[in-house]
Amino acid sequence: DTVQEKKFFNALDYSMQKRFRNRNVGFTNERWVDNSFIDLKFGVEGLEHREGAEIGLFKTLSVGYGKYFSPVHGLRISANGGWALHERTSDAYMRMGGQINYLFNMSAYLAGYRPDRLFEVSTILGLGYTYSKMMKYEAYHVGDIHAGLQLKLNIAPHVDLVVEPLLTLYSDGIDNYTKTNWHKYDVGYGAMMGFSYRLSENNKVSDTNKDDKNSFVSIAAGGQYQFSNATKEIGILKTMGPDVQISGGKWFKPFLGMRASAFWGTNAWNRH
Numbered sequence: 001d002t003v004q005e006k007k008f009f010n011a012l013d014y015s016m017q018k019r020f021r022n023r024n025v026g027f028t029n030e031r032w033v034d035n036s037f038i039d040l041k042f043g044v045e046g047l048e049h050r051e052g053a054e055i056g057l058f059k060t061l062s063v064g065y066g067k068y069f070s071p072v073h074g075l076r077i078s079a080n081g082g083w084a085l086h087e088r089t090s091d092a093y094m095r096m097g098g099q100i101n102y103l104f105n106m107s108a109y110l111a112g113y114r115p116d117r118l119f120e121v122s123t124i125l126g127l128g129y130t131y132s133k134m135m136k137y138e139a140y141h142v143g144d145i146h147a148g149l150q151l152k153l154n155i156a157p158h159v160d161l162v163v164e165p166l167l168t169l170y171s172d173g174i175d176n177y178t179k180t181n182w183h184k185y186d187v188g189y190g191a192m193m194g195f196s197y198r199l200s201e202n203n204k205v206s207d208t209n210k211d212d213k214n215s216f217v218s219i220a221a222g223g224q225y226q227f228s229n230a231t232k233e234i235g236i237l238k239t240m241g242p243d244v245q246i247s248g249g250k251w252f253k254p255f256l257g258m259r260a261s262a263f264w265g266t267n268a269w270n271r272h
Helices: 106-111 229-234
Strands: 036-047 058-068 073-083 091-106 119-134 139-154 157-171 185-196 215-224 241-253 257-267
Touching: 036 073, 036 157, 036 257, 058 091, 058 185, 091 106, 091 139, 106 119, 119 157, 139 185, 157 257
Parallel strands: none
Antiparallel strands: 036 058, 036 185, 058 073, 073 091, 091 119, 119 139, 139 157, 157 185, 215 241, 241 257
């Protein structure tokens, strides 16, 4: 009889082995314009309710410039402005400011960088400054720290549709009301939506992996009104307001597609 040698597995041989990561494909960073982008977004933000500071939703517009320095790490600077109305007095609020954000591409970190990926998720962490003023009253200079997610859908060779839900911690004064704010901070919550345009063409992984002929963008405009017994008494036409919608999507099969849409609308009504 022959004696078979037992197979021996020494786990110590693998103790310092790094976790497997998919290979980054198509990332180059030879010029400043490589992996750079500009974005334009609009959205809304609400503030944590406090008695005496009943502000309606802020409507916000933002324009930014950013760059990825590695497949997963990027920076973005942006300027923004917005307006809102007091819910009881209709006094107008306006604000403007800027942000600097650190972007971490979770999709590239977990599955490797690929310029032809249809959908990606990144985290957002940043600092901001806001000049906030209620008309006819004192202005406030407010700092903030914010965090959120960026959901990005590639709809064209250079264009991505982005959605960014955010949670923001402000220093006191963003609502122009400090009398009852004993903890000296305010909390904001909201989302931005828009488009990101890449300034350089990403290296293509495979021409067969992408069919841009099936991507589309649509814009629609119309009207909306408040549906309630009170507005019926006043009249539908007196409560009408504008409504704008932007959509982007892609057909994967003749019968299967994906579309993401953003909309903005406003209306108001008064008895007199």
